Amino acid sequence: MKVMVSIEKGLVVIAGERSILIPPSFITLLQDRVMQEKGEAWRKIFYRAGEKAMENLAPTYKLLMLIPRNSASKKKLIEELVEIWSWMSCGRPEVTKIDLKSNHFIFRVYGSTIAKQYLGRGEMMCDYLAGMVAGGLGSMIGESLKCREVKCIANGDEFCEFELKGA
Ligand SMILES: [Zn+2]
Numbered sequence: 001m002k003v004m005v006s007i008e009k010g011l012v013v014i015a016g017e018r019s020i021l022i023p024p025s026f027i028t029l030l031q032d033r034v035m036q037e038k039g040e041a042w043r044k045i046f047y048r049a050g051e052k053a054m055e056n057l058a059p060t061y062k063l064l065m066l067i068p069r070n071s072a073s074k075k076k077l078i079e080e081l082v083e084i085w086s087w088m089s090c091g092r093p094e095v096t097k098i099d100l101k102s103n104h105f106i107f108r109v110y111g112s113t114i115a116k117q118y119l120g121r122g123e124m125m126c127d128y129l130a131g132m133v134a135g136g137l138g139s140m141i142g143e144s145l146k147c148r149e150v151k152c153i154a155n156g157d158e159f160c161e162f163e164l165k166g167a
Contacts, residue, residue, distance in 0.1 A: 002014070002015060002064075002084075002087065003015075003087050014084070014087055014088065015060065015061055015064055015084045015087070016060045016061070016063065016064055017057060017060055019088075021089075024113045024114050024116070024117050025117065027114060027128075028114060028117040028118070031046060031128070034046070042127070043127040044127075046127045046128040046131065047127045047128065047130055047131035047134075047147075048131060049128065049131060050127070050128040050129060050130065050131025050132035050133075050134075050135065051131035051132065051134050051135035052131075052135065053131075053132060053135065054131075054132045054133075054134075054135030054136035054139060055135045055138075055139050057136075058135070058136065058139030058140065061080075061081060061084060061140075062077075062139075062140070064080075065077055065080045065081075074100055074140070074141045075098050075100065077140040077141065078095060078098055078105070078137055078140055078141065079095065081136050081137065081140050082094065082095050082107075085136075089113060090109065090112060090113050090114065090129070091109040091110055091111045091112040091113055091115075091160070092109065092110040092111060093107065093108070093109050094107070094108045094109075094110070095107050095108075096108055100141070102166075103141075103143055103145065103164070103165060103166035104163075104164070104165055105137060105145075105163075105164040106161065106162070106163055106164075107133050107137070107147075107161070107162040107164065108159050108160065108161045108162070109126075109129065109159060109160045109162075110159045111153075111159075112126060112129070112152075112153060112159075112160045114126065114128070114129065115152055115153045115154045115160050116153065118154035119153065119154060120154075120156075121154045121155070122154075122155060122156065123152070123154065123155055124149040124150075124152040124154065124155055125152055125154040125155075126149050126152055126154075126160050126162075127149070129149075129160070129162070130147045130148065130149045130162055131147070133147045133162050133164065134146060134147035134164060137164060138167075143166060144166065144167040145164045145165065145166060145167055146164065146165055146166075146167045147162050147163070147164045148162065148163050148164075149161070149162050150162065150163050
């Protein structure tokens with residue numbers, strides 16, 4: 001079962017994991033607070049937290065997916081992961097480049113729910129998502145990946161774009 005919602009039980013389950021629905025300001029206010037306390041170090045803190053969150057979730061996700069046996073199935077795992085992310089109301093995710101030979105990937109989010117909170121800020125703001133993407137894709141294909149946000153709607157770009165390479 002991909003998504004299960006029971007209002008009576010106060011329960012939402014997405015891809016096998018109990019999930020919570022909160023306004024994006026719950027996350028951005030936390031992010032802002034860490035920025036105030038830690039300065040630029042907030043980026044590394046949120047990146048690492050997002051990366052760890054997806055590394056922890058990957059085994060549950062993999063149970064719902066195919067076991068990778070070759071490059072083709074790794075591509076399928078990445079596409080299924082991106083489909084799961086599309087259920088999370090964080091914007092519309094898309095992978096525009098999958099190069100398994102050189103471990104080079106491009107990932108986009110249109111209308112990011114979090115980045116929209118920072119419109120007009122003039123800088124990249126999606127370090128948490130960058131970490132999630134690194135940890136998520138890396139766990140799916142069994143590789144250590146580094147992810148960098150290269151476009152962000154908070155920076156005036158049309159969408160948020162992330163570039164991934166082998167770490
Ligand atoms: Zn962004």
